[in-house]
Amino acid sequence: MKPTSYPCPLxxxxxxxxxxxxxxxxxxxxxxxxxxxxxxxxxxxRFTVEVMRRLDGAGxxxxxxxxxxxxxxxxxxxxxxxxDWRMALESAAHHFRATHVLALRxxxxxxxxxxPGWHFGPVKGASLIKTLxxxxxxxxxxxxxxxxxxxxxxxxxxxxxxxxxxxLSAEMLRQLDQATAPQRGNLIPIDQETIGGSPLWLRxxxxxxxxxxxxxxxxxxxxxxx
Amino acid sequence: MNGMTMRxxxxxxxxxxxxxxxxLKPGQADGFDDNTGLFGELPELDSxxxxxxxxxxxxxxxxxxxxxxxxxxxxxxxxxxxxxxxAKQTDA
Numbered sequence: 639m640k641p642t643s644y645p646c647p648l649x650x651x652x653x654x655x656x657x658x659x660x661x662x663x664x665x666x667x668x669x670x671x672x673x674x675x676x677x678x679x680x681x682x683x684r685f686t687v688e689v690m691r692r693l694d695g696a697g698x699x700x701x702x703x704x705x706x707x708x709x710x711x712x713x714x715x716x717x718x719x720x721x722d723w724r725m726a727l728e729s730a731a732h733h734f735r736a737t738h739v740l741a742l743r744x745x746x747x748x749x750x751x752x753x754p755g756w757h758f759g760p761v762k763g764a765s766l767i768k769t770l771x772x773x774x775x776x777x778x779x780x781x782x783x784x785x786x787x788x789x790x791x792x793x794x795x796x797x798x799x800x801x802x803x804x805x806l807s808a809e810m811l812r813q814l815d816q817a818t819a820p821q822r823g824n825l826i827p828i829d830q831e832t833i834g835g836s837p838l839w840l841r842x843x844x845x846x847x848x849x850x851x852x853x854x855x856x857x858x859x860x861x862x863x864x
Numbered sequence: 865m866n867g868m869t870m871r872x873x874x875x876x877x878x879x880x881x882x883x884x885x886x887x888l889k890p891g892q893a894d895g896f897d898d899n900t901g902l903f904g905e906l907p908e909l910d911s912x913x914x915x916x917x918x919x920x921x922x923x924x925x926x927x928x929x930x931x932x933x934x935x936x937x938x939x940x941x942x943x944x945x946x947x948x949x950x951a952k953q954t955d956a
Contacts, residue, residue: 677912765919765923768919769912769915769916769918769919770915771915771931772911772914772915772918772919772931772934773911773912773914773915774911775931775934776911776914776915776934777911779934779935780911786931786932787931802911802912802915836880836883836884836887837884839916840884840885840916840917840920841884841885841886841887841913842885842886842887842908842909842910842912842913842916843887843908845887
């Protein structure tokens with residue numbers, strides 16, 4: 639595995655360089671990772687890289703790009719919209735010549751339209767936003783401040799909102815709140831039961847699970863060999 | 865479903881959710897009783913984890929939880945959380 643970069647389009651036509659972790663030996667099967675979003679991105683990061691390591695062992699290249707405004711990205715998250723993430727993944731897919739996509743959780747909400755592949759743990763955007771809103775309300779309450787989800791969201795849709803350490807733009811909140819997992823014939827949903835174990839994105843402490851990583855990588859390897 | 869069956873059904877699901885959130889091994893939450901402390905005694909349960917727990921309860925127990933129902937007492941003990949979940953299901 640090595641860190642590299644990919645060109646990520648900026649509004650207005652310029653482009654920035656964003657980080658990507660890659661296993662790239664120029665092989666025929668090339669899987670773009672559409673990472674989990676927000677706090678789930680942290681909890682799923684090790685899992686994601688471990689799945690990539692197994693894909694590598696199975697002769698499959700994979701590419702794990704940073705989304706603009708996240709992880710090592712220098713882009714200001716408050717200016718980012720879901721469309722920027724979609725364009726970033728599109729650009730990464732093109733740059734790395736991806737043949738397939740593996741979307742994890744909310745990553746499925748921002749994937750390029752055409753790439754065939756898999757979507758692990760599909761989730762509605764509204765459910766992600768709701769959980770982030772709750773985390774904010776609960777921690778505000780601990781600090782003695784009462785907040786209300788409906789009012790926060792109303793404000794957020796106009797002015798953006800800080801949720802669990804993520805400064806989300808109004809456009810990000812509006813669009814993600816409406817976003818649902820894509821339903822298309824060439825994107826195969828994989829639920830937790832298929833790979834066994836319990837959902838790592840729920841864990842209070844980030845964790846990994848080699849059995850799940852084996853199982854998810856096997857689903858892809860079998861699918862790609864077919 | 866009668867009251868007792870409902871409570872034990874919800875109890876099983878709720879223990880599983882807590883196992884998932886806390887990263888416990890299957891069956892490890894079987895030792896929880898009504899007086900087992902949750903928030904406060906389980907340092908892993910920060911606000912983000914509690915938020916995830918509530919969303920998961922909604923999904924798996926098919927209930928809707930309003931933010932104003934979430935207070936410290938709810939997470940004081942396992943018994944409190946279970947009573948809340950059962951009441952929610954009965955309302956639904």
